[in-house]
Amino acid sequence: MIEVRIASLNADANSGQPVLLLKPLDEVDNRDDRLLPIWIGHAEATAILVALHGAEIPRPMTHDLLANLIEALGFVAERVEVTRLEEGTYFAAIVLRGEERTFVIDARPSDSLALAVRVGCPILVANDVWERGAVAVSSVDEEEEEVERFREFLNHVDPNDFMS
Secondary structure, X not given: OEEEEEEEXXXXXXXXXXXXXXXXXXXXXXXXXXXXXXXXXXXXXXXXXXXXXXXXXXXXXXXXXXXXXXXXXXXXXXXXXXEXXXXXXXXXXXXXXXXXXXXXXXXXXXXXXXXXXXXXXXXXXXXXHHHHHOEEHHHHHHHHHHHHHHHHHHHHOOHHHHOO
């Protein structure tokens, strides 16, 4: 497993859907400059952003409720794991530890990560998931630069330039 952190949370340029980019914590794992993109829902993106920015909200959000419930039952969220990738869908697990037992609970990565940023537990990605899903940062940067160049071209092009 590779320990990661949330590098950024952005909107996908094509769909507008939120996408999380996960980055390895360890310099050895980070030497290839790859990130793991995971597309998530808008509600989960909001929940993650609220927690990342430490925003105060008047009432608990769903993931706050989950964290409070785990604590009230005498457990701690030990870690969250992105466990597998099947047909473009990521799967995750929340590992809960109590005094006498440990539970592994199936969960969506978005919900797992929203919980992890609230309770400060480690985020891990299975090695095979990383190898199959991670993308090179340079290719992402190059695509964004190419799109920006094309936008600049469209902003300054004159239709008369195409007349013979």
